[in-house]
Amino acid sequence: MSSYTAADIEQKWQAAWEEAGVFTAKRDESKPKYYVLEMFPYPSGRIHMGHVRNYTMGDVVARYKMSTGHNVLHPMGWDAFGMPAENAAMASGGHPKDWTYKNIADMRGQMKPLGLSIDWSREFATCDPEYYAQQQALFIDMLDKELVYRKNAVVNWDPVDMTVLANEQVEDGRGWRSGALVERKELVQWFFKISDMAEDLLDSIDSLDNWPAKVKLMQANWIGKSRGLEFGFERTDEGEPITVYTTRPDTLMGASFVGISPDHPIAKDLEASNPEIAEFVAQCRKGGTTEEALEKAEKLGFDTGLRVKHPLDPNWELPVWIANFILMDYGTGAIFGCPAHDQRDFDFATKYDLPIKPVFIAEGTEEETLTEAFVPMKSEKVRYIRGFAGAEVQTGDEGVNTAIDKAEAEGWGKGVTKFRLRDWGLSRQRYWGCPIPVVHCADCGVVPEKKENLPVRLPDDVTFDVPGNPLDRHPTWRDCACPSCGAPAKRETDTMDTFVDSSWYYARFTAPRADTPTVEADADYWMNVDQYIGGIEHAILHLLYSRFFARAMNATGHLPDTAREPFNALFTQGMVTHAIYQTTNPENGRPVYHYPEEVITISSLADQHIAVLKERMLASGRSVSNYHQIYDQYREDGDTPYRVEIIPSAKMSKSKNNVVDPLNIISSFGADTARWFVLSDSPPERDVEWTASGAEAAAKHLARVYRICAEIAEMDDAAGNGDEDLLKAAHKAIQEITSNIDSFGFNAAIAKLYAFTSTLQKSQAGGPAKKEAARILALLMSPMTPHLSEELWSLLGGEGLITSAAWPVADEKLLVEDSVTMPIQINGKRRAEISVPKDMPKEEVEKLVLEHDVVAKALDGAAPKKLIVVPGRIVNVVV
């Protein structure tokens, strides 16, 4: 009998699949289609365990759907534009294009051995001119539909390198290369009008039935619909009133100042004439542009000297402050501060000694000096002591609504709905991205490139020896003729955000070689993505932008109405983590990170997280093989320098030396082992920790399955003992595992496959029953371990490829249980159990329970206070 050799088996069956072309997707109206998509990777050059997990999950779904009669589309591509390629070019010369395509070739070579059911004929990279040409066509169509426009926006500016920085290139407010303090600078940039669709993007979240609730909630909060009051504060000088927006107009009588953003037009006016204000505003512009940086920055304010009149009392004057925490992008860029009911305003008022007057207090309390802002839920009733609209006691929501009504009735303000969602700035001042296909003409203004001239190709002759955008300083590329009048003009040198590339790739996969962005028949047939799988880190931006793009593509005629929500179901998977092995360098106290193979883990001694360095153990002349005894001796000797600290469940990171290379795992155990392991130990939505022992266990188990099935394959056709029981167990397994796979419970499915394997091994059933059960096992395992399953299938006399075989269906007759065991609880604690026929009426169960020794003893002659019988599940006796 041969043994399980993963390398041979896997190569053999991959070749067989390739030959049969089983994964090539073709339109077939006779079958229901199923489109499985995993978020495509950035071509960093190496696949990592996270990719293996992501693509294995998608592959399980794809193969499972294939076996249930679906016409499956399961494509793969590369999110290939972006900064790392330029960084590599800066660091070690070379061209971003060469670096990227080499990485793609490398990663494709690393992915193929996994045996994924991918239709490689549809592969593309977003940096292929054929792809970005169509993206440029989409851009032009969107421009035509006024879904794109230009306006000023701030960027991180490095004043030393004279270049724009990405947020991740700003470290502690300084440029990562120059170390210079970063400033916020305004540039004219391109924007997608995603805010036009805010209402629809929010309302449609309700229709996303198969999306995780947490993702829907995050998106809803991000879009951030709010109802509030917009009104003007009259100035005491002759200037234009200051328009503010507030979601708490009911607190207007607690106003103690008006705050404006440092980027507010009034601040800009004052900046020009007042050096002190100019200095303050410049101070506010220091630092990065992220909301996090702005929110965490110390609250700074400057009294402009301007005064405004309170709308409800013209004799009441409020000072106008410039405050660094007010965003020009949200609302009107101006607020009124009510320190009593907003913690940020409270901190600000405390710092600058502004009044803090409560508008409302908790019911049943008296007004007192506040030590922090009082911010109850809006649904909570409070007592208004400085209200101006509505009842004295009302909820915050009622207070807000009556305040808006009153302002509208009196004509000094209007209720408005606002969204937190800002328009999507897509301009990037970088080379390695999709060129924005427009031309700037002195006479015609901004003119889109003609479609027949697309793509606007990136020039190859560029250098990265100086910071900044090579397109900007390219000698000839920039110069062109105006597409409209033919006069000399300049190309736009900004390229597109890489989020644009990934916002429509799912649609492109339906017709990847077409000379239009999509093809109607293909998009109609394949869209939507039935199952999308990727990391939770994309919960907001990528998914929201994709939802926007699907709508925009619908508006420009590139997707059907039914594809406005492109992803029917979403699954967000967790990371693959690995322990970090750390010792301390005695000379400088810095941590030293060790590779897993340098360490012997001894985790189950009385001390937890014990590991020792293999090298030092060997150097000391001690054997590695019986390390437990040796470690005990170390401890007795008080010999501790071999001790390695284990930090469990850490994100894999090159700098921590805790990265497990999938290729190593595949070459030592095979792809099926890697696939089995990444699915086995944790629920898919949570992180999974890669452990060497777990991987070995997976490999051992697969070898065991092979051995068991190989033995069964040689059995004769005689009946044995318990044939019926084995088949019952097999059909129970079909039922449970099918339901686990349907609900992404891959770890639970694998646990049941372990259990069923043991049942099969221990069964005394005869050849026919065992062969049938073993074939069912092979089928049930086939989405996870396709190569091994093919091999077993052929050993056990299965017909054709298991990849093309039908998923087993549980026979209802074999699932029927005659009796059930019901636990008996007394006051909610399990005390006994009884076995009763499955359909025994409630009354009879009650009778049996009351007769039970343990229950009778607990009742001690008294009647139970309550007797709850949940048929088929549990009995609870309350005494």
Place this chain on the structure above:
RNA sequence: GCGGGCGUGGCGGAACGGUAGACGCGAGGGUCUCAAACACCCUUUCCUCACGGAGUGUGGGUUCGAGUCCCACCGCCCGCACCA
């Protein structure tokens, strides 16, 4: 700072509001072997000799019954619009 999530044995984790700890790892014991490896079998939440009792981050609450629902707190993780 804001938004979202997670927290169960020595470890990864299982558990429609209904027997907490399935399955796997590690560990202990055993069978086989000259020995080892492999394989196979048994035990393994904690306290207690036992009877029993306790137990799902902490503290409250709802319920006949809470790991699961609600409130507060602690810790960790993800996102915050130019990382992908």
